[in-house]
Amino acid sequence: MSIVRIENVTKKYGNIVAVNDLSLSIEEGEIFGLLGPNGAGKSTLINMITSLITIDEGNIYIKDANTKSNANLTKSFTGIVPQDIAIYEDLTCLENVKFFAGLYGLRGKELKSKAMEALEFTGLADKAKDFPKGFSGGMKRRLNIACAIAH
Structure with a gap:
């Protein structure tokens, strides 16, 4: 199909x-x-x-x-990962993913669940409470991917 x-x-x-x-x-x-x-x-x-x-x-x-x-x-x-990194460095990883997933209408437990699934998929679950400001470019890109797929 x-x-x-x-x-x-x-x-x-x-x-x-x-x-x-x-x-x-x-x-x-x-x-x-x-x-x-x-x-x-x-x-x-x-x-x-x-x-x-x-x-x-x-x-x-x-x-x-x-x-x-x-x-x-x-x-x-669909979700899109732009060429330039598009995350909020003053939000934690989990807050970033929840913000973008919320734009798709996710709320409550489903929002947190989908956000954590996306962080797990991208290997960032252990960084959920961390702020991305000091992350490498590759880690920021992975967070950007998590934001794009969490819906």
């Missing part, structure tokens, strides 16, 4: 075509990477998949839900 299906997607910025008639599918459990030079449209594609920007032509489906008509639903299926 395709977890992500992209059909004839095009995105233009004025006269510049960032993504042109792209079609592909990503199967459940598949590891998928986007490679290309600067300006090739990689970030644009990710932003369309995650409904951060609109599609000019074509359709993207996540778990068979169309991102055009179900943007909030499809956002609940």
Whole structure:
């Protein structure tokens, strides 16, 4: 089953075509990477998949839900780890993950449970009460990943 299906997607910025008639599918459990030079449209594609920007032509489906008509639903299926570290250094690791998971509507026991699962997955459960200010770049990246998957 395709977890992500992209059909004839095009995105233009004025006269510049960032993504042109792209079609592909990503199967459940598949590891998928986007490679290309600067300006090739990689970030644009990710932003369309995650409904951060609109599609000019074509359709993207996540778990068979169309991102055009179900943007909030499809956002609940996806998390994004930005190129630059995006965490709050004045919050503990657990507080960071809970903050971002809360943006997806998680509350109470489920919020704490999902946050701890994400910290365990990224190998940071033992750092839950620590502040990331002194963390290495790699540890901050792992915290960023935990924030993206805790929903």
